[in-house]
Amino acid sequence: MSTARVEAEPGYVLHVRAYRDTSAIIDVFSRHHGRVSAVAKGLKANTKGRQRWRADLQPGNLLFLSWSGRGELKTLSDVQLNSRFPLKGDALYCAFYVNELLQRLLHPLDPQPDIFSLYGQCLLGLSRDPEPELALRHFEFALLNQLGYGVDFSTLDDCPAASVGFHPEQGFLLPELLPPDSPRFPVADLQRIASYDFDADSLKVAKQLSRLALAPLLGGRPLNSRKLFMQARKRSYE
Known part of the structure; x- marks a missing residue:
């Protein structure tokens, strides 16, 4: 049975959704309790306390959260x-995307302190680096490692081919083992990814590779955050 009361637990907001007339369900990622869903009663009320809650319960804020209850909610x-x-x-x-990954890939009430630290590092990178792709790719590959689905780049040592394919369950494959329409990745770019020594070309390859590696874990369902990002990009060009 889960802990009845938790006080001042470090955590980040992953998602907020309306609940009944004046409340909301807050999905948070906490250091010691993992992913937690909690009802914020009266969150829409026009009181100073709830106004402060609304201002603080935003993506990118590190919070101290207290909650109670023995059930999952x-x-x-x-x-x-x-x-x-x-x-x-x-x-x-990008933060919306990372949050959705954690919502989809982490089990409720399953502590993941190492992923919690990685998430904080990712937010720091997103807030400071003018190129958010770097922070995203670092986080994606580190997350895969923590979940036990890491990409094994060591198989590229002494690889005789200039390019290889990739399968989430089989790893890197030589060109002769690939279907004709399978993507191929330059080994030189993959080795840069393995060393986290990205340039423009290896960043593009890393994005393709991480999508392939994450796809089975996401169950084939599209990510809403990607759709939101594309819609925002489209509006910016109109």
Whole structure:
């Protein structure tokens, strides 16, 4: 049975959705309790306390959260802001994407302190680096490793081919073992990815590779955050 009351637990907001008339369900990622869902009662109320909660319960904020309840859905009792990661533009949409990955891939109430630390590093990178792709690719491959589905780049040592394919279950494959329409990745770019020594070409390859590696874990369902990002990009060009 899960802990009845938790006080001042470090955590980040992953998602907020409306619940009944004046409340909301907050999905958070906490350091010691993993992914937790809690009802924020009266969140829409026009009181100073709930106005502060609404301001603080935003993506990119590190919070101290308190909740109670023995079931899977908790009741939020306190929210205190610890620090903010200023996320704007593409960086904010990247954070939405990372949040959705965690919602989809982590089990409720399953502590993942190492992933919690990786997530904080990712938010820091998104808030500081003018190229958010770097922080995303670092996080994706580190997340795969933590979940036990890491890409094994060591099989590329002494690889006789200039390019290879990839299968999530089989790893890297020589060209002669690939179907004709399978993507091929330059080994030189893959070795840069393995060393986290990205350039423009290896970043593009890393994006393709991470999508292939994550696809089976996501069950073939599209990510809403990608759709939101594409819609925002389309509006910016109109």
